[in-house]
Amino acid sequence: MYNILVTGGTGYIGSHTAVELIEEGFNVLIADNLSNSDAAVIDGIEKITGVRPRFEKIDLCDKSLLKDYFNKNPGIDAVIHFAAAKAVGESVEKPLMYYRNNLISLINLLEEMERHSPGSLVFSSSCTVYGQPDKLPVTEEAPVKKAESPYGNTKKISEDIIADTVKASGHLRAISLRYFNPIGAHHTALIGELPRGVPDNLVPFITQTAIGIRDELKVFGDDYNTPDGSCIRDYLHVTDLARAHVTAIKRLLHDKNRKDYEVFNLGTGTGVSVLEMIRTFEKVSGIKLKYRITGRRAGDIEQVWADTSLANTELGWKAESSLEETLASAWKWEQYYRKMKDRN
Numbered sequence: 001m002y003n004i005l006v007t008g009g010t011g012y013i014g015s016h017t018a019v020e021l022i023e024e025g026f027n028v029l030i031a032d033n034l035s036n037s038d039a040a041v042i043d044g045i046e047k048i049t050g051v052r053p054r055f056e057k058i059d060l061c062d063k064s065l066l067k068d069y070f071n072k073n074p075g076i077d078a079v080i081h082f083a084a085a086k087a088v089g090e091s092v093e094k095p096l097m098y099y100r101n102n103l104i105s106l107i108n109l110l111e112e113m114e115r116h117s118p119g120s121l122v123f124s125s126s127c128t129v130y131g132q133p134d135k136l137p138v139t140e141e142a143p144v145k146k147a148e149s150p151y152g153n154t155k156k157i158s159e160d161i162i163a164d165t166v167k168a169s170g171h172l173r174a175i176s177l178r179y180f181n182p183i184g185a186h187h188t189a190l191i192g193e194l195p196r197g198v199p200d201n202l203v204p205f206i207t208q209t210a211i212g213i214r215d216e217l218k219v220f221g222d223d224y225n226t227p228d229g230s231c232i233r234d235y236l237h238v239t240d241l242a243r244a245h246v247t248a249i250k251r252l253l254h255d256k257n258r259k260d261y262e263v264f265n266l267g268t269g270t271g272v273s274v275l276e277m278i279r280t281f282e283k284v285s286g287i288k289l290k291y292r293i294t295g296r297r298a299g300d301i302e303q304v305w306a307d308t309s310l311a312n313t314e315l316g317w318k319a320e321s322s323l324e325e326t327l328a329s330a331w332k333w334e335q336y337y338r339k340m341k342d343r344n
Contacts, residue, residue: 002253003075005029005118007060007109008082009053010037013124013182015045016242017080017104022049024246029073032083033059036196038190044191059106068111070296078120078249081109084154088128088299091151102154103161110165113172120252120308122245123162127234127265127304128152129178136271140263149299159263166261173255173260175248180234180267180306182241184326185333192333193238199215202277203235203327207334210287217291219274224302230274234267235319237329241266244317251315258336267306268319276329284328 004021008014009030017035018028022045030042030053039055046052054073058065059085076233082197085091091098115119128139129152131145131340147153159176166172183203185192199205209217222229244266251258272280312318321329 001025001027002077003027003029004249005031005073005076005079006082007031007079007105008037008084009079010034010041010055010126011040011082012037013238013241014080014082015041015191016186017245018045018053018236019048019080019186020239020242021249022051022053025325026249028053029076030055031058031060031069033057036085038194041092041191047190048186060108061101063108066108066112070116074116076116076118078118078122079109079113079206080122080124080245080249080255081106082124084124086151087308088149089200089297091149092298093156095150098150098154102151102189103157106158106161110161113186116168119171119173120249121130121162121172122248123158123174123176124246125159125176125178125263126152127178127180127267127306128254129156129159130304132301133304136303137269137305138265139307140265140310143313148301151299169228173252173258175261176263177244177248178239178265180236180265180304182233182238184239184321184329186239187329189329189332189336192337194329194337202274203330206281207277207330208289209289210281210285210331211334211338212337217278217289219278219291220294220295220300221339222293223296226273226303227271228275230271231300232271232305234270234305235272235277235323235326236266236319237266237326240319240321244315245310247315247317249259264311264315265306265308266311266317267318269306269307269308271303271305274325280323281327281331284324285331
């Protein structure tokens with residue numbers, strides 16, 4: 001049985017990936033500082049899988065603590081690295097926090113991987129590295145542009161750090177997965193997206209508005225060069241995304257003939273506007289959303305969606321869930337979470 005360390009494993013994508021790994025027979029270790037998540041997520045993972053992953057609260061930016069962690073946990077075969085701050089708007093306001101957290105944590109992790117020899121890394125990257133692409137849909141061959149936000153820049157720099165480290169290492173192999181926009185929740189509604197404070201992402205804001213936590217939803221701009229004037233993104237189900245990490249880990253562990261460093265886009269291949277998302281949610285939930293058009297938000301790009309051909313053919317992965325199914329799962333999670341919170 002392979003031992004997989006999931007950093008940021010109590011977070012949104014990390015927790016769903018932990019579930020998929022466990023269900024595929026991997027032994028999962030989770031390290032997270034709980035800065036944007038809750039340790040209770042471990043209970044949800046256990047309820048879904050029947051297995052309680054080994055969890056330790058640790059900040060990867062603390063070099064000494066991370067060194068101790070690897071010393072105490074020998075035999076880690078591979079790492080999936082999610083641990084990073086991820087809000088575009090916040091990164092514009094607090095760039096140094098993002099550079100410190102996202103880059104130092106990665107450097108510390110790679111140094112420990114060099115010392116302890118887990119030879120496989122899957123990195124949680126982002127389509128933000130493409131900026132506003134010249135051509136849509138975006139392939140992996142598209143130029144990586146100057147980032148529109150410090151968050152996006154940390155992903156670009158992180159990919160460069162990994163590529164350079166792999167080249168110099170001799171034993172490390174890595175895959176960067178460039179996500180488009182993960183949404184939704186596990187079909188059991190036992191885990192889902194749980195942002196702290198005011199959500200930075202669209203779907204939690206939609207569901208919180210629908211359930212009455214927020215007075216209204218803000219749509220940041222209706223004057224973009226898109227069919228309805230609102231931004232367009234490629235939204236994929238978080239469980240589909242989680243399964244891609246399992247596929248990537250298997251590729252690194254079992255297929256040694258591949259390139260030492262690879263990059264794959266993960267999306268549905270279809271662009272959906274903010275206003276289309278609102279209409280689809282209203283249809284799925286039967287709830288009329290109160291929303292207001294406001295000015296554009298710093299760091300946002302106009303439109304982007306993925307060409308997923310490489311992931312489909314080379315990685316053997318494809319997004320399977322419809323937008324309606326995905327939004328229904330997000331709404332189910334919101335209702336379940338609020339009910340549990342009211343009970344407690």
